Amino acid sequence: MLADRPxxxxxxxxxxxxxxxxxxAQVPSSADAEDITAQVFMNAYQAYARFEARNTTPAAWLFxxxxxxxxDHFRAHGRRERLRRTIEHQPVAxxxxxxxxxxxxxxxxxxxxxxQLPERQRDAISLRHSGLSFEEVGVLLKCSEDAAKMLYHRAxxxxxxxxxxxxx
Amino acid sequence: xxDSEDLELEALQRQLDDAFETTRxxxxxxxxxxxxxxxxxxxxxxxxxxxxGLIQGIREVPAVPMAAVAALLVVIIGAGLFAxxxxxxxxxxxxxxxxxxxNGPQSDHFAPAGAFGRLPGPVLNPxxxxxxxxxxxxxxxxxxxxxxxxxxxxxxxxxxxxxxxAAPVFRYQExxxxxxxxxATSLGAILHTRPAGYLGSYxxxxxxxxxxxxxxxxxxxxxxxxxxxxxxxxxxxxxxxxDVAVVILAQxxxxxxxxxxxxxxxxxxxxxxxxxxxxxxxxxxxxxLVDSAGDRYGMEVDLQGNALIGAAGPLPLGLESASYPIIxxxxxxxxxxxxxxxxxxxxxxxxxxLTTAELVYSxxxxxxxxxxxxxxxxxxxxxxxGKTYDKHILVPAIDPSQRSS
Numbered sequence: 001m002l003a004d005r006p007x008x009x010x011x012x013x014x015x016x017x018x019x020x021x022x023x024x025a026q027v028p029s030s031a032d033a034e035d036i037t038a039q040v041f042m043n044a045y046q047a048y049a050r051f052e053a054r055n056t057t058p059a060a061w062l063f064x065x066x067x068x069x070x071x072d073h074f075r076a077h078g079r080r081e082r083l084r085r086t087i088e089h090q091p092v093a094x095x096x097x098x099x100x101x102x103x104x105x106x107x108x109x110x111x112x113x114x115x116q117l118p119e120r121q122r123d124a125i126s127l128r129h130s131g132l133s134f135e136e137v138g139v140l141l142k143c144s145e146d147a148a149k150m151l152y153h154r155a156x157x158x159x160x161x162x163x164x165x166x167x168x
Numbered sequence: 169x170x171d172s173e174d175l176e177l178e179a180l181q182r183q184l185d186d187a188f189e190t191t192r193x194x195x196x197x198x199x200x201x202x203x204x205x206x207x208x209x210x211x212x213x214x215x216x217x218x219x220x221g222l223i224q225g226i227r228e229v230p231a232v233p234m235a236a237v238a239a240l241l242v243v244i245i246g247a248g249l250f251a252x253x254x255x256x257x258x259x260x261x262x263x264x265x266x267x268x269x270x271n272g273p274q275s276d277h278f279a280p281a282g283a284f285g286r287l288p289g290p291v292l293n294p295x296x297x298x299x300x301x302x303x304x305x306x307x308x309x310x311x312x313x314x315x316x317x318x319x320x321x322x323x324x325x326x327x328x329x330x331x332x333x334a335a336p337v338f339r340y341q342e343x344x345x346x347x348x349x350x351x352a353t354s355l356g357a358i359l360h361t362r363p364a365g366y367l368g369s370y371x372x373x374x375x376x377x378x379x380x381x382x383x384x385x386x387x388x389x390x391x392x393x394x395x396x397x398x399x400x401x402x403x404x405x406x407x408x409x410x411d412v413a414v415v416i417l418a419q420x421x422x423x424x425x426x427x428x429x430x431x432x433x434x435x436x437x438x439x440x441x442x443x444x445x446x447x448x449x450x451x452x453x454x455x456x457l458v459d460s461a462g463d464r465y466g467m468e469v470d471l472q473g474n475a476l477i478g479a480a481g482p483l484p485l486g487l488e489s490a491s492y493p494i495i496x497x498x499x500x501x502x503x504x505x506x507x508x509x510x511x512x513x514x515x516x517x518x519x520x521x522l523t524t525a526e527l528v529y530s531x532x533x534x535x536x537x538x539x540x541x542x543x544x545x546x547x548x549x550x551x552x553x554g555k556t557y558d559k560h561i562l563v564p565a566i567d568p569s570q571r572s573s
Contacts, residue, residue, distance in 0.1 A: 009202070016198050021191035034193055038201050045205050107187030114184075129181075129188040160180050 008048050011058050012041060019066050022130045025111045026070045026122060036073050040066045060136040063127060067140060113162050121155030128152050203279055279490040284339055286572035287492070289564035290530035290543045291460070320520045320550075320559060322508040328525035330497035330544070335449050335527070335565060337492050338540040340485040343367065343390050348379045351392070351483060355420060374398060379483065382538055386460040387531045389538065393480040394420075402474035409434060413441035413469035416476050425484060427454050428466055438477075443467040445482070447529045447540060455542065458528045462545055462560030487540075493567040500525065500544040503563045520559045522548035530562060541566060 019040055024033040044065050051061055114125055120141060127137045138148035343351075348367035349359060357370035357377045367379040367390070378393045405415045410430035417423040428443040445466035446454035456464045467481030495503070504522065528545045531538060542565040549558055564571060 012202060012205075013198075016201070017192045018188070020193045020197075021188045024191050025188070030193070034197060037193065038204070041201060041205060107183060107190065110183055110187050111191065114187075125184060126188070129184045156177055156180060156184075159184075160177060163180070 006058065008045060011044075011048075011062070015059065015062050016041065018130050019062060022063065022066055022126045023070055025114050025126045027073065028112075028115065032073065036066070036069050039069045043069065056139075057136065059132060060139060063130065063132060063136070064140055067123065067127075110163070113159060113166070116162070117155060117158060120151060121158055124148065124152040124155045125159065206280070279488050281334070281491040282570060283490040284337060284488075284537075284539065286570055287337060287539060287541060287566055288532050288534050289566070289571050290532045290541050290562055319514060319517045320508055321510065321514060321517050322505055322548075322561070323519060323521045324501050324505060324546075325521050326523045326525060328497040328501060328544075330452075330494075330500065330527060330565075332449070332451050332494055332527075334491045335452070335494045335542040336447070336489040337542070337566070338447065338487045338489050338529075339537050340389070340487050340540075342382055342536050342538070343483060343485060347485075348381075348483070352377055352379065355422075371397070374400060382533055384533050387533045387538075388459070389531055390483040390485060391480060392422075392483055393478070394422075394476075395478050396476060400475045400477075405474060408432060409439035409441050409471055410443075412471055412474050413443070416469060416471075417467070417479065422467075422479065422481070424467055424481065429454075429456075437473050439471045441469045441471065443469075443481070449527065449542070452527060455527045455529050457540065458530055458543075458545055458562075460530075462547070462562060464528075492542075492570050494542055494565040495544075495567055497525070497544075500546075500563050500565070504544075504546045504561050507561060507563070518550050518552050518557075520548045520550045522546045522559070522561070524548070527565060528562075 016037070020033055020037045023036045023040070024030065027033050027036065040062070044062055047065070051058070056064075114122055117125070123141060124137060127140060128134070132140070134148045134152070135145045137152065138145045141148060141151065143151065345362065345367050352359065352368060352370040355370075355372065355375075355377055357372045357375070360369045360371045360376075362368050363378075365380070367381055370377040370379070374396055376395050376397050378395075379390070380392075381390050382388065403412065403415060403419070405412050409432040413432075414423060414430070424443055424445070427446040427448055429446065431442045431444055433440045433442075442464075443466045444464045445457040447457065449455050457466065459465050468479065469476065470478040504525075509517075524547045525544055528543055529540045530543045532541050544563045544565050546561045546563065547558065549556055551557070
């Protein structure tokens with residue numbers, strides 16, 4: 001094992017909660033968030049032998065995997081939901097009451113509002129507040145550090161307006 | 169941008185910081201996931217870690233005779249190959265035993281060997297269980313004689329070879345009413361009442377669904393029973409009652425996800441189909457689940473022709489598994505013979521010659537968590553006053569060092 005690479009378990013213990021929070025801000029149910037978080041760390045565990053710390057930080061590497069897993073989930077979920085609604089003519093389920101009781105979220109409404117932002121704005125806020133630098137956010141969103149800052153500030157303003165509209 | 173707007177944005181950013189900082193999964197998820205990841209590691213890396221651990225251990229031992237080290241190596245490498253090849257872990261990962269087309273996992277989570285701590289041992293209940301309560305025990309027509317629970321003296325006249333070093337123990341968490349409600353919802357049933365002693369009684373337009381938690385004595389796992397509240401139309405299926413039963417269960421998303429052997433008893437146009445539950449034991453094969461009378465059981469479907477008139481079985485619950493060392497066949501025989509007083513001490517007790525033994529699984533109820541544990545079921549028959557009796561004796565298979573009772 002490379003000297004500058006932490007043990008995977010250390011990485012897991014340090015980032016599992018943050019990855020879960022990032023995912024949870026994207027999806028409407030805790031059950032989905034758990035599934036995706038599990039997938040993230042399963043993938044990361046298998047790929048850790050190929051991780052090179054000199055190319056990227058462990059945080060950026062893990063959040064890249066998390067972002068890809070979340071996008072995969074939305075793609076698969078979209079297909080399943082379309083199929084289900086076609087068969088059952090039912091509206092989309094909005095909440096997950098059973099899961100909501102089990103997790104620990106103090107700002108549920110705020111995160112739900114984040115989840116409704118456009119994808120890049122949602123990502124910018126979630127990644128930034130999960131502890132990534134603007135440089136790391138930019139790398140993940142394939143833009144410059146300055147563009148990531150701008151995207152983030154626009155996202156926060158959009159969120160503020162959405163919250164204000166909800167309260168009006 | 170005004171100063172007040174700046175302040176509002178800063179306040180929102182602080183709230184976001186707090187929101188992401190305090191959003192965490194339910195307690196226990198972190199360790200559950202880590203355990204799952206460990207269980208899915210490639211055999212090679214687990215074996216490598218075992219080697220590293222072994223070498224580290226040897227380095228820390230100051231002066232050990234080479235012969236002892238060599239012997240230790242042989243034992244540990246053998247155990248390591250067993251444990252880390254997947255054979256020593258809970259079934260369902262690489263060695264899931266299947267039956268009748270079942271291909272679901274029988275364990276959802278794999279814990280390290282011995283992870284459940286010392287285990288209470290299984291016992292047979294001297295009183296026959298109230299089979300009508302759940303009705304999932306194998307039909308009595310399969311048994312040649314009445315069960316006998318009185319004092320006996322024992323002899324052994326058979327062969328029983330068991331050389332497995334370990335077998336999986338399975339554990340489930342007692343379901344809450346919330347879990348029961350979710351299960352009922354998955355069947356399309358709505359809560360009607362919560363009768364005393366039950367998790368709930370639910371109705372669909374066609375069925376009543378009754379759900380019950382673990383029963384302490386005689387031990388029985390959480391279960392469901394389904395009774396039609398109006399006549400159910402027969403289904404069109406080619407094949408015997410077992411085929412009909414499996415199709416009906418599948419239609420209601422109740423087909424068992426564990427290995428089983430079907431068994432049908434037909435009486436006129438009615439039939440009772442038992443799907444006798446099994447647990448896959450790596451290196452051994454499938455082992456039947458037996459109840460507190462030593463009878464095999466699982467899921468029951470009652471049919472009239474091709475129409476369902478009732479069904480009962482275990483609630484589908486997530487199982488964790490952990491590998492535990494078990495005793496050998498010879499030790500089991502010694503243990504069973506020691507469980508009864510010698511003939512000289514009780515000359516009036518009937519002498520039972522035990523002739524068969526098999527590795528089985530038995531439910532051990534233990535509060536919030538209960539266990540399916542491996543045990544060895546010895547059986548024999550004897551005749552008294554012209555009547556033939558069956559005698560079953562259950563011997564815990566878990567090594568005594570890992571048992572609490």
